[in-house]
Every structure is written in structure tokens, then in C-alpha cells.
Amino acid sequence: MIDEDGYFGERVAEQYDQSSSPLFQNDVIESTVSVLTELANGGRALELGVGTGRIALPLARRGVPVHGIELSRAMVARMRAKPGGDAVAVSIGDFATTTVDTKADGAFSLAYLVYNTIMNLTSQKAQVACFRNVAEHLEPGGCFVVEVMVPELRKLPAGQNIVPFHTSPTRWAYSVYDVTTQAMTCHYIEVSDEGRGEHREVPFRYVWPAELDLMARLAGLRLRDRWEGWTRKPFAEDSAQHVSVWEKPIS
Structure with a gap:
């Protein structure tokens, strides 16, 4: 049921971290956070769809300042109740259009969307807007990372x-x-x-790798890497998902 928290209200939030999905296994989280820490390169990170902090909290514990954008207040409340939950600043809103003030702390060196979250934007227009929104938040040389399934x-x-x-x-x-x-x-x-x-x-909108590359280009970003997953295994024709990295040019 949809409400002010979208499709991730209290009933979903209270069960979200109880999932038996491999996403919550320590080795999966560790490999994800390790790649993101490297890409942040000592700078700040922006997580779109921060949820209950599955990735943001361990990333913050690595010393990476994280700011999240999240529509669901119920999901954010779950993150706040966890140890270190107050370490992640959050802006409430749709991550395709919600902006974060970068005047005080500067632009972000990394922005990321994990676990198919880009597909929560249910129109091509919104997905394109998301890329443009991210590009506005990134510093030159900064990276945008998306983890998403290949349409089945x-x-x-x-x-x-x-x-x-x-x-x-x-x-x-x-x-x-x-x-x-x-x-x-x-x-x-x-x-x-x-x-x-x-x-x-x-509801979701599935999206192809080449389509994402075009969205990135429209936003002034260029493809830097594409892997099958966080272990950086090469992306292949039989890959079920991909982790793609686009970079904002320095000049």
C-alpha cells in the first residue's frame, strides 16, 4: 500500500532487515563497502535511497561521510535506531529531484544507488532526471555507481x-x-x-545497460567501469546484474 512513505512504509520497514536475502550477508556488504570506500577516495558519499542504512552505516564506519536521500521516513527511523544511525545525514524526498546543499561541505566525490533502486523510478523521464541530479552534486572527477539487474x-x-x-x-x-x-x-x-x-x-521500470549509458551521457558523465558485481568480475553476456561506474569529467 502506498502512502507518504511510498511503497516502503512502516510495515515494510519493520521487516526489511529481517530478509534472508544474500544482500544482508556480511561478505556481500563488505565487498560493496570496500569498492565504495575506494571510489569515494577520501571524499563524501551520497546514497540515493539510503533505506535502513544497510550500506550507509558500514560505509560511515569506514570513515566516509555519508549523506542519504530517502522518501520513506519509516525506513530512516529504522536506521536511526541502529548503532551509529545518527552519523548519516538524511534529506527526505524523491532522489530524482531532491537536492542537498553542497555550499557548506562541498560537492560529493561519490554517489551511489544499490540493489535495483534505480528501478524504483518508474519512468524514463525520472531516471534521466536522477542522473542529472547526481551530476549536479558530484565534484569533477567524482563517480556515480549503480547496481542493477539485467532485465530478465x-x-x-x-x-x-x-x-x-x-x-x-x-x-x-x-x-x-x-x-x-x-x-x-x-x-x-x-x-x-x-x-x-x-x-x-x-512498480518498477527495468532499464538496459546501454540505456543507462545514454542517460549518463545526457548528464555529462562517462562510463568508467562495468562489472558483474562488487567482486569486479567482468560483465558478460550471461551476467544477471551489473555494477556500473560513471565519472564526471575533470575538465
């Missing part, structure tokens, strides 16, 4: 538009694709111990 259209059977991605006795999840608009809606169904079923859906 090859998994679509002929004549169908649904890809399931989780099944269990009490939980089912699947994505519905509209290949004409690049819209993608994730549906989550969960059955409680009492046998009551609940349904939640979240």
Missing part, C-alpha cells in the same frame, strides 16, 4: 509476461512485465499462520 526478458515464455522469483509453502513472488513500456510490477503474496493471505505490489 529471456526468462519470459513465448506469449507470457510473468516471471516467478520466489516460491515457498507460505510465500510467493513474481514479476509482471510490460515490454512495450519497460514497466515491471513485483507482486508478493504471503499466507499467515492463521491461513490469511496478503498481497502487496511494487
Whole structure:
């Protein structure tokens, strides 16, 4: 259900960190933070969609000053309740358009979007605006990093538009694709111990690597690196995701 916190209100926030997803494994977080620390290069970092601080908090513990942009106050409240949660400044709003004052502390050397968060912007216009917004916040030589899935259209059977991605006795999840608009809606169904079923859906817009490169170019950024993941394994035709790094030219 959508409210002032978007699709990530209190009910989602209270369960978010309980996920069994590999994203919350220590080695995944460590490899992500290590790459981001290197790219920050001693400067400040801007996280778009900072959430409950899965990445921002360990990055701040590495000595990188982090400022987050987040629409969901419920998610931010969860981060604030964690040790060190007050170390990350947060601006509440849509990360495609929300700006951070850089006059006092200077521009950012790094901005980043992790775990498919770019797809929470459900139109191409908003995704383009996000790149331009980031470029305005970066110092010359600064980097913008995006971690996002490669669209799974090859998994679509002929004549169908649904890809399931989780099944269990009490939980089912699947994505519905509209290949004409690049819209993608994730549906989550969960059955409680009492046998009551609940349904939640979240809209996304899937985006191709080459399309992101064009958005970056429109914002004055240029591709620096693209890997399959945070271990920097080379991106290949069978890669399910990518971590891409664009750089703001110095001159």
C-alpha cells in the first residue's frame, strides 16, 4: 500500500532487515563497502535511497561521510535506531529531484544507488532526471555507481509476461512485465499462520545497460567501469546484474 512513505512504509520497514536475502550477508556488504570506500577516495558519499542504512552505516564506519536521500521516513527511523544511525545525514524526498546543499561541505566525490533502486523510478523521464541530479552534486572527477539487474526478458515464455522469483509453502513472488513500456510490477503474496493471505505490489521500470549509458551521457558523465558485481568480475553476456561506474569529467 502506498502512502507518504511510498511503497516502503512502516510495515515494510519493520521487516526489511529481517530478509534472508544474500544482500544482508556480511561478505556481500563488505565487498560493496570496500569498492565504495575506494571510489569515494577520501571524499563524501551520497546514497540515493539510503533505506535502513544497510550500506550507509558500514560505509560511515569506514570513515566516509555519508549523506542519504530517502522518501520513506519509516525506513530512516529504522536506521536511526541502529548503532551509529545518527552519523548519516538524511534529506527526505524523491532522489530524482531532491537536492542537498553542497555550499557548506562541498560537492560529493561519490554517489551511489544499490540493489535495483534505480528501478524504483518508474519512468524514463525520472531516471534521466536522477542522473542529472547526481551530476549536479558530484565534484569533477567524482563517480556515480549503480547496481542493477539485467532485465530478465529471456526468462519470459513465448506469449507470457510473468516471471516467478520466489516460491515457498507460505510465500510467493513474481514479476509482471510490460515490454512495450519497460514497466515491471513485483507482486508478493504471503499466507499467515492463521491461513490469511496478503498481497502487496511494487512498480518498477527495468532499464538496459546501454540505456543507462545514454542517460549518463545526457548528464555529462562517462562510463568508467562495468562489472558483474562488487567482486569486479567482468560483465558478460550471461551476467544477471551489473555494477556500473560513471565519472564526471575533470575538465
